[in-house]
Structure formats: C-alpha cells, structure tokens
Amino acid sequence: MTHHEVHRSHRVGWLRAAVLGANDGIVSTASLIIGVAAASTTQENILLAGVAGLVAGAMSMAAGEYVSVSSQSDTENADLALEKISLENNIEFEKDELAKIYQNRGLEPGLAKQVAEQLMAHDALGAHARDEIGISESISTKPVQAAFYSAGTFTVGAALPLIVAWVTSYDYIISAVAVLSLVFLALLGGVAARAGGATITVGAIRVTFWGAIAMALTAGVGRIFGVVI
Structure with a gap:
C-alpha cells in the first residue's frame, strides 16, 4: 500500500502574507467605514473614506511585506556568504561541525x-544552510511574492465591507458592515486554518474575535468624534 503524506510547511511564506493581507483588508476597511459612519457623516464620505483606505492599505501592505521579507532575505544571504567562505577555508572544521549536529540528533559518531x-x-553549502543555519528552499524568503499576495488579498478583503457599505441603506451601514465583515473574517480564519492544517473552528474564532474588538473600538472613536464635532 502506498502511503503519501501531504505536508504544508512549503505554504508558510505565501499563506502568511495572504492571510495577513486579507485579514487587514477586512478589519481595517470595515473599522474605517464603521468609524466614519458613527461620526454621522454622509454615505458618499463613508464610501470615499473606504476607497482611500483600500488603496492606501494595499500599497502599505505591499511595501511593508516587501521591505520586511527583503530584510530577512538579506540576513539569510549574509549568513550563506559567511558559510561559503568558511567552507572554502575550513572544510574539515565544517565537516566536524555538521557531524556534531547529527550526533546531537541521535546518530552515532x-x-x-x-x-x-x-x-x-553532494552539496556542502546546502547541507549547512539546512542543518546548521536553518534555511531550506521550501521556506526561503520571496519578497516580491509576499508583496504581491499581501497587496492582492488586502484589496479583496477591503472590497468586501466596501461593497456592503455601497449597497446598504445609510441607516443600516454600521450594523450591516459589522455583521457581514465578521462573517467574512470567520470564513477567512476557517479557510486559512484549513490550508495550514490547523483546527478550522479555532482559526475562525481567533480572527473574528480580534476583528470585533477593532470594529468596536473604531466605532467608539467615531461616535466620540461625531459628538465633539
């Protein structure tokens, strides 16, 4: 009988960026819309604020992911460069170092x-990168990929509460955006958990919980701002 295991660690890079982007898109845009609506402004201003938040947020997510992941990639490349020099100048030391790593994992000397x-x-640098430094090809950093996934999923996530605000009557914008955004977040948490091999219920609850807090706080700020104005 053939036994095949499906591992998910290779998804870490794009999955993290995609989930973060979609989550931020829903939470930030929904919170912005609710906060502005709570300040008793017009529906046109609410939609304008939502669109501005979508564009600014998508660009911010892309830039933030690219810079963050690029910094990680720079660190990895610097470590690899040092390891390459050490392999060229101290090959016997590096062999002993790698052998000790395997001994610590349970192999006989x-x-x-x-x-x-x-x-x-077979591949000296690859062996040390994987077993000494902890860098593997399957989870290596990809700045452009992370930026693309993050910005794209942020846009999709932000568009959901924005569409709800657009098609909903002004009197029901806050409640409609809040309820449907929490539904979107629960679905996102469940899908992300499923893709990562985690418990769907736990994934849905933790995303929805923090989204609800963000919306409630923003609504409170908007209400206070509206009263002051």
Whole structure:
C-alpha cells in the first residue's frame, strides 16, 4: 500500500502574507467605514473614506511585506556568504561541525561523520544552510511574492465591507458592515486554518474575535468624534 503524506510547511511564506493581507483588508476597511459612519457623516464620505483606505492599505501592505521579507532575505544571504567562505577555508572544521549536529540528533559518531561527508560531497553549502543555519528552499524568503499576495488579498478583503457599505441603506451601514465583515473574517480564519492544517473552528474564532474588538473600538472613536464635532 502506498502511503503519501501531504505536508504544508512549503505554504508558510505565501499563506502568511495572504492571510495577513486579507485579514487587514477586512478589519481595517470595515473599522474605517464603521468609524466614519458613527461620526454621522454622509454615505458618499463613508464610501470615499473606504476607497482611500483600500488603496492606501494595499500599497502599505505591499511595501511593508516587501521591505520586511527583503530584510530577512538579506540576513539569510549574509549568513550563506559567511558559510561559503568558511567552507572554502575550513572544510574539515565544517565537516566536524555538521557531524556534531547529527550526533546531537541521535546518530552515532561514526555514522554522523559519514553522513556529513556524503552530504557535503553532494552539496556542502546546502547541507549547512539546512542543518546548521536553518534555511531550506521550501521556506526561503520571496519578497516580491509576499508583496504581491499581501497587496492582492488586502484589496479583496477591503472590497468586501466596501461593497456592503455601497449597497446598504445609510441607516443600516454600521450594523450591516459589522455583521457581514465578521462573517467574512470567520470564513477567512476557517479557510486559512484549513490550508495550514490547523483546527478550522479555532482559526475562525481567533480572527473574528480580534476583528470585533477593532470594529468596536473604531466605532467608539467615531461616535466620540461625531459628538465633539
């Protein structure tokens, strides 16, 4: 019988950026719309604020992800460059270092040394990158990919409460945006949890909980601002 395991760690890079983007798009735009609506302004101003929030948020997410992941990539590349120099100048030391890593994982000294030698003969830098530094190809940083996923999913997430505000009567904007945005967040949390192999219920609850808090706080600020004005 063939046994096939489906691992999900290779999804970490794009999944994190995609979930973060969609979550921020829903929460920030819904909160912005609710806050502005609570200040007793016109529906046109509410929609204008929502569109501005969508554009600004998408660009901010893209730039933030790109800079953040690029910084991580720079650190990884610097470590790899140092390791490459060490392999060129101290090959025996690096063999012993890798063998000790395998010993600590449970291999006998002789076998650990043999494994280290064979792996380094095949791909010395790759072996040290993976087992000494902790960098693997499946989870390596990709700044452009992270920026694309984050901005794209933010736009999709932000469009949901914006569409609700557009098609809903002014008197019901706050309640409609709040309720449907929480539904969107619950679905997002469930889908993200499913994609990552986690419990769907837990994923849905934690995303919805923090979204509800953000909307409630923004509504309170908007209400206070409207009274002051």
